Amino acid sequence: GWIKRGVLARLVTRVRTSWVSMGMQPIIKQLIAFYQVVASIPSVYNVSLPDGKYAAWVLVLEWPSLISGDIFAPPECLRGGYFFQLLLSSFWPWALSLVVMLGFALRSSLHLCRGILTLRSGLRALRHVCVEAALHTLPFVLILTFCVVTSTSSSIFKTFLCDAYKNNDLTGETRSYLHADYSLDCDSAEYKRVANWAYGLIALWPAGIPLFYFALLFSSHGAIKHRAPSVLARATRFLYSEYTPSFFLWEPIEMLRKLTLTGFVLLINEEHDLARALVAVLISLIFFAGQW
Numbered sequence: 001g002w003i004k005r006g007v008l009a010r011l012v013t014r015v016r017t018s019w020v021s022m023g024m025q026p027i028i029k030q031l032i033a034f035y036q037v038v039a040s041i042p043s044v045y046n047v048s049l050p051d052g053k054y055a056a057w058v059l060v061l062e063w064p065s066l067i068s069g070d071i072f073a074p075p076e077c078l079r080g081g082y083f084f085q086l087l088l089s090s091f092w093p094w095a096l097s098l099v100v101m102l103g104f105a106l107r108s109s110l111h112l113c114r115g116i117l118t119l120r121s122g123l124r125a126l127r128h129v130c131v132e133a134a135l136h137t138l139p140f141v142l143i144l145t146f147c148v149v150t151s152t153s154s155s156i157f158k159t160f161l162c163d164a165y166k167n168n169d170l171t172g173e174t175r176s177y178l179h180a181d182y183s184l185d186c187d188s189a190e191y192k193r194v195a196n197w198a199y200g201l202i203a204l205w206p207a208g209i210p211l212f213y214f215a216l217l218f219s220s221h222g223a224i225k226h227r228a229p230s231v232l233a234r235a236t237r238f239l240y241s242e243y244t245p246s247f248f249l250w251e252p253i254e255m256l257r258k259l260t261l262t263g264f265v266l267l268i269n270e271e272h273d274l275a276r277a278l279v280a281v282l283i284s285l286i287f288f289a290g291q292w
Contacts, residue, residue: 026242036150040262046273082181083194089155090201097141105133138235150262153206157266159198162186206259213252224248257287
């Protein structure tokens with residue numbers, strides 16, 4: 001058993017060393033970001049794809065968006081309607097992260113809770129377990145949120161997209177229904193409840209995740225700039241390892257660009273598809289110029 005574990009440990013070390021030496025992390029991150037933006041073009045910018053290989057190619061690029069709550073419960077199986085689907089897609093990453101954190105906490109507890117502890121030492125041990133579990137879970141949280149933030153944010157923003165239809169040709173009265181779920185009347189009390197939750201989820205995802213990244217990086221800026229990583233800096237290497245120390249805050253800025261292209265532009269009415277495209281082009285040009 002020990003021999004097998006030793007061989008496995010050496011194999012993991014070799015794979016990790018090869019991964020770092022080949023610079024695979026920035027390549028994978030760029031590919032995921034590219035896929036997330038390109039795959040959102042048909043739905044966000046209301047573009048009809050031509051038949052043939054191009055349409056099939058774009059469909060292949062949608063794989064990052066498949067990492068969603070639909071893995072656990074497809075929409076067809078949900079009885080709570082659009083509201084429950086929105087909550088599931090927004091909270092499952094945090095629930096999964098909590099499970100991972102509890103696993104690390106349990107492992108740390110098994111190492112610390114050997115022997116009789118006094119109340120004071122027990123409280124110190126509990127604090128140590130919580131901090132250590134959080135730091136061990138942080139890399140997983142960063143990778144997971146990086147992969148799902150665009151698809152989750154797009155789902156949240158689509159809560160505000162309603163399609164209007166004439167209800168009475170004589171009076172010109174119209175009724176609006178949610179574009180993502182035509183069973184939901186946008187003038188109903190149920191929709192107002194969903195919209196209120198969506199506002200809060202905007203603070204959690206498209207606004208909160210970049211701020212979360214920024215706070216982590218800013219808290220570690222001294223260690224990063226002096227190339228003397230602290231415990232927190234090592235846990236957040238996913239966010240800055242491919243950048244020079246002077247650009248260690250670039251990841252949350254890049255994420256804001258990506259979220260603008262795939263989410264925030266959805267706040268522009270669907271009737272103004274051209275305005276969405278113009279905003280996207282302008283943002284892309286600004287970021288392109290800023291890299292030189």
